[in-house]
Structures are given as C-alpha cells and as structure tokens.
Amino acid sequence: MFIINCPYCGEREQSEFKAGGEAHIVRPKQPTELSDDEWAEYLFMRKNIKGVQFERWVHTHGCRKWFNVVRDTSNDVIKAVYKMGEKPPTK
Amino acid sequence: MNYSGLKIFWEGLTGNKGWNKVWKEPTPKKEYDIIIIGGGGHGLSTAYYLSNKFNVNNVAVLEKGWLGSGNIGRNTTIIRSNYLLPENQPFYEFSLKLWENLENDTNYNSMVSQRGVLNLFHSDGQRDAFVRRGNSMILSGADANLLNDVELKELCPYLDFENARFPIKGALLQKRGGTVRHDAVAWGYARGADAKGVDIIQNCEVDGFIIKNGKCIGVETNKGVIKAKKIASCVAGSSGKLMSKAGIRLPIESHVLQAFVSEGLKPILDNVITFGAGHFYVSQSDKGGLVFGGDIDGYNSYAQRGNLPVVEDVCEGGMAIMPMIGRARLLRMWGGIMDMSMDGSPFIDKTHIKGLYFNGGWCYGGFKATPASGYCYAHLLAKDEPHPVAEDYKLDRFLKGKIIDEKGQGAQPNLH
Ligand SMILES: Cc1cc2nc3c(=O)[nH]c(=O)nc-3n(C[C@H](O)[C@H](O)[C@H](O)COP(=O)(O)OP(=O)(O)OC[C@H]3O[C@@H](n4cnc5c(N)ncnc54)[C@H](O)[C@@H]3O)c2cc1C
Numbered sequence: 001m002f003i004i005n006c007p008y009c010g011e012r013e014q015s016e017f018k019a020g021g022e023a024h025i026v027r028p029k030q031p032t033e034l035s036d037d038e039w040a041e042y043l044f045m046r047k048n049i050k051g052v053q054f055e056r057w058v059h060t061h062g063c064r065k066w067f068n069v070v071r072d073t074s075n076d077v078i079k080a081v082y083k084m085g086e087k088p089p090t091k
Numbered sequence: 092m093n094y095s096g097l098k099i100f101w102e103g104l105t106g107n108k109g110w111n112k113v114w115k116e117p118t119p120k121k122e123y124d125i126i127i128i129g130g131g132g133h134g135l136s137t138a139y140y141l142s143n144k145f146n147v148n149n150v151a152v153l154e155k156g157w158l159g160s161g162n163i164g165r166n167t168t169i170i171r172s173n174y175l176l177p178e179n180q181p182f183y184e185f186s187l188k189l190w191e192n193l194e195n196d197t198n199y200n201s202m203v204s205q206r207g208v209l210n211l212f213h214s215d216g217q218r219d220a221f222v223r224r225g226n227s228m229i230l231s232g233a234d235a236n237l238l239n240d241v242e243l244k245e246l247c248p249y250l251d252f253e254n255a256r257f258p259i260k261g262a263l264l265q266k267r268g269g270t271v272r273h274d275a276v277a278w279g280y281a282r283g284a285d286a287k288g289v290d291i292i293q294n295c296e297v298d299g300f301i302i303k304n305g306k307c308i309g310v311e312t313n314k315g316v317i318k319a320k321k322i323a324s325c326v327a328g329s330s331g332k333l334m335s336k337a338g339i340r341l342p343i344e345s346h347v348l349q350a351f352v353s354e355g356l357k358p359i360l361d362n363v364i365t366f367g368a369g370h371f372y373v374s375q376s377d378k379g380g381l382v383f384g385g386d387i388d389g390y391n392s393y394a395q396r397g398n399l400p401v402v403e404d405v406c407e408g409g410m411a412i413m414p415m416i417g418r419a420r421l422l423r424m425w426g427g428i429m430d431m432s433m434d435g436s437p438f439i440d441k442t443h444i445k446g447l448y449f450n451g452g453w454c455y456g457g458f459k460a461t462p463a464s465g466y467c468y469a470h471l472l473a474k475d476e477p478h479p480v481a482e483d484y485k486l487d488r489f490l491k492g493k494i495i496d497e498k499g500q501g502a503q504p505n506l507h
C-alpha cells in the first residue's frame with residue numbers, strides 16, 4: 001500500500017483515494033469545431049508513460065477534492081503532489 | 092521429434108537420453124519477411140499459425156526476456172467463450188474451438204481441461220442478463236446452460252447461497268470452458284513454430300523502429316538492427332511504451348492485475364467459479380492450490396507487483412461466496428501488467444505506418460484469446476486482410492464512435 005499526501009488533508013492510505021489518470025489534458029475550447037479525430041485524441045489517447053507521470057487522484061473517502069500527483073509508474077514511488085490549477089513542479 | 096506415450100515409455104527405460112532441445116537458440120539474421128515483437132502467448136501463437144497454417148516461415152520472434160516471462164506465465168489460465176456482443180462472441184468461440192484441438196495441433200500437452208465455467212447470479216435482473224448472454228453464446232455456436240439454485244447446489248454445495256448481500260440464485264454454465272496450463276501453451280507454440288523454421292530470439296529487446304518515407308522497414312534492438320518487410324508489435328502491457336517509439340498514441344493504459352495461489356489442498360473444486368458482483372474468480376490447480384484473482388489495482392502502473400487493498404478486496408470476495416476457504420493460507424501472489432484499452436476490447440490491426448502492425452489491448456482477458464489472436468494476426472500479416480471474426484478490432488474505432496464496450500461500463504480502463 002502506498003501513502004498519498006493529500007494537499008488538503010495530509011498523509012492518508014491509498015485505499016482512501018481513486019486514480020483519475022493522466023493529468024493536464026486540456027479540454028478543447030470549442031468542442032463543436034473539433035473533427036472526430038481530434039475529439040478521439042482528447043477523449044481516449046494516452047501517453048501511458050513508463051517512468052515519471054503527472055496524474056490526477058481524488059480523495060474519495062476524505063475531502064473528495066481532486067489534485068495532481070507526480071508518480072514514477074515503473075515503481076509507484078510518489079515524487080510530489082500539487083493542487084489543481086497549480087503549475088507542475090519542474091524538479 | 093514427435094512426442095507420444097510410447098516415446099515417454101521408451102525414454103523412461105533408456106535413461107531419458109533421447110530428448111532434444113524444444114527450440115533452437117539462433118542468432119538473428121539480417122532480414123526477415125516478418126518480425127514479431129514479443130514472445131508471449133500471442134506473439135508465439137502468431138508465429139505458429141504463420142508458419143503452420145499460412146506457409147510464412149521466414150519469421151523471427153524477438154523477446155526481451157525469456158519465453159513466458161510476461162502475462163502468458165502469470166495469468167489465472169481461464170478459458171471461455173461467454174461474451175455478449177456480436178463483435179466479440181464469434182472471435183472467442185473461434186478461440187475456444189482452437190483450444191479444443193490445440194494439443195493435437197501442436198503435439199504438446201497443454202493440459203486443456205474443459206471443466207466448466209460458472210458465472211454466479213444473485214437477482215432477477217442479473218438472471219435476465221445472463222439468459223440474454225447465453226442466447227448470444229448459443230447463436231455463435233457455443234454452449235450455454237442456465238442453472239437454478241437447486242441445480243447449482245448439486246454441483247457446488249459449499250457456496251454461501253444465503254449470503255445476505257449477494258444471495259446466490261443460480262449460474263450461467265459453459266461446460267466447454269475451463270483452464271489450460273498457461274506456460275505449456277507458450278512452449279507448445281514455440282516448439283511448433285521453431286520446427287517450421289521460425290527464429291525465436293530471447294533476450295532481444297526492441298527499442299526503436301526504422302521508419303523511412305512512412306514505411307517501417309526494421310527494428311533497433313540490443314542485438315543490432317534487424318530488418319523485415321513487416322513488423323508486428325505484440326507486447327501486451329508494454330504496448331504504449333513500444334508504440335510511442337513509432338510516434339503512435341494508443342487508447343490504452345497499463346495497469347497491474349494480481350493473482351493468488353493458496354497452499355495445496357485436497358480436491359474440492361472441479362470447475363471454475365466466477366463471482367462477478369464481488370469480482371472474484373477461482374479454480375483449483377492440479378497441484379491442489381486454489382488459483383484466484385479479482386480486480387485490477389486501478390491506477391496506471393508498470394510495477395509488476397500489486398498492492399494490499401486489492402488483496403483484501405479479493406479475499407473478501409472469496410469469503411463472501413465460499414466461506415470454507417477462510418482457513419486456507421495464501422502461498423504466493425504476483426502481478427502482471429495489463430494493456431487496458433479504453434473500452435475493454437482488443438486490437439488486431441494495421442497502423443497508419445506502412446509495414447507496422449499492432450496487436451494489443453487484451454486487458455485481463457487475453458489468455459483465452461491466445462489461439463484466435465495469433466490465428467487472426469497471422470491472417471492479417473499474411474494476407475493484409477483482417478480475419479472475419481476479428482474485423483472489428485480496429486484502432487480507429489474510437490475515431491468512429493464504434494467502441495466495443497462488452498460490459499457497458501464506459502470508456503476508462505479502471506471501469507472495466
Ligand atoms: C494475474 C493475471 C491473471 C490473468 N488471468 C486471465 C485469465 O484467467 N483468463 C484470460 O483469458 N486472461 C487472463 N489474463 C490476461 C492474459 O494473461 C493476457 O491478456 C495475455 O497473456 C497477454 O498476451 P501475451 O501472452 O502475448 O502477453 P505477454 O506474455 O505479456 O507477452 C508480451 C511479451 O512482450 C515482451 N516485450 C515487451 N516489450 C518488448 C520489447 N520492447 N522488445 C521485445 N519484447 C518485448 C515481454 O517481455 C513479454 O514476454 C491475466 C493476466 C494476469 C496478469
């Protein structure tokens with residue numbers, strides 16, 4: 001089990017959270033103007049990185065807030081957490 | 092060398108000195124007609140059917156580790172063809188028919204055991220859904236039987252029929268479903284392909300593609316550049332990582348799925364039981380261990396090990412339907428990396444890069460697909476046309492709104 005440091009509540013067990021997948025996928029500003037290909041790209045295509053990934057989690061059984069996590073997907077080590085809307089850490 | 096009862100008897104009497112290597116260890120040639128990347132179940136069955144059914148022999152399988160080191164050697168070995176959707180059911184029934192003849196085909200004991208697969212149901216609504224599913228199975232030529240609680244009690248008296256949350260009302264039974272010795276599947280296909288001249292090259296990792304003028308003409312590996320007219324990716328959980336080297340993004344995330352084995356017990360379970368409502372499935376191996384599993388861990392990961400919350404969840408699922416296993420001790424557990432597609436269904440397709448083909452997105456259900464996946468991929472590679480039972484497994488289905496969502500759960504891996 002890993003411990004996740006919720007930016008609002010502090011350290012809690014993983015089972016309180018739910019993963020929300022890749023972060024920073026920007027919702028298109030004018031969805032009606034997208035082609036089917038662009039729409040599918042936004043909805044379904046993923047980087048699926050092996051290594052350091054920026055992703056979203058939600059504290060389902062806690063404050064119920066969404067936030068971002070930087071995790072190495074090759075060994076599940078969490079490097080950083082930051083709030084929604086904040087810039088991802090560069091180091 | 093042909094294997095037979097007589098041969099075993101003879102070797103037993105003469106000191107077992109007459110057995111040959113099951114496959115060779117060739118050094119890679121400079122060029123092949125087809126390179127298959129990934130020596131898992133699907134890669135090896137593709138090589139087998141290419142060489143044995145489609146007469147394409149100038150083929151190499153490149154495997155980064157040893158044969159069977161991936162999911163083919165990690166799964167819980169259940170085979171069945173009890174799907175609902177018309178895009179899926181004919182494919183899985185084709186696969187089950189290939190399983191039924193696998194040992195004759197490959198002359199290899201893969202321990203195909205059609206011990207029956209039971210899907211439990213707990214409510215009228217679920218029963219109706221299973222009737223519909225059963226009818227869809229029968230339409231595809233498969234077998235399906237609906238058991239009520241009395242009939243099920245005769246088969247499995249130890250189930251907790253009176254469970255408060257999920258009382259067991261019956262089951263959908265597919266008698267032809269069952270289990271297969273998973274790594275023997277890899278070895279049998281490897282031996283059969285090798286005998287027809289396929290080069291099986293282990294410890295050979297592909298880490299790049301050579302693409303010229305929009306055409307893929309070879310791969311870069313730790314054993315140097317190897318060229319081919321066609322390159323076929325077949326790397327299951329590593330699909331995203333590998334295809335990104337060709338600049339291709341996929342509707343796939345890699346997730347961990349765990350499996351568990353108990354200590355050896357006397358024979359108590361002679362079929363496969365699946366408890367979909369709580370997500371638990373179990374069978375008993377020939378060595379006596381209960382082999383069971385449940386949900387994926389639920390987050391994008393390549394770490395080949397899982398986490399404790401799922402262990403607890405799976406064991407709770409087991410206890411809910413079979414309290415008798417409560418005192419059995421867990422012996423081993425492990426994880427494998429699943430190529431979870433966004434709709435839960437696979438791909439067997441060309442890519443937009445000429446000469447580069449893709450097989451993947453098998454999620455946690457790709458073992459049962461091993462023969463048909465290889466057969467249909469071989470068909471596509473040999474003829475450049477999809478096999479009729481796999482023609483919906485296209486990469487562009489997400490562009491066209493034609494997703495194949497077997498469970499009706501929505502488009503995200505951790506929902507399937
Ligand atoms: C715990 C668990 C339980 C499961 N239970 C079932 C079940 O009961 N029934 C069922 O139908 N399915 C089940 N599955 C799913 C099934 O095992 C997989 O869908 C299927 O095995 C995937 O296809 P494969 O055999 O080709 O994969 P793999 O055996 O993983 O083959 C892929 C191969 O590609 C190699 N590779 C990766 N990258 C490279 C590279 N760059 N260069 C060269 N080689 C590379 C890997 O080393 C690997 O050997 C289960 C899976 C797991 C993990």
Ligand SMILES: [Zn+2]
Pocket residue numbers: 006007008009010059062063064065
């Ligand atoms: Zn919180």
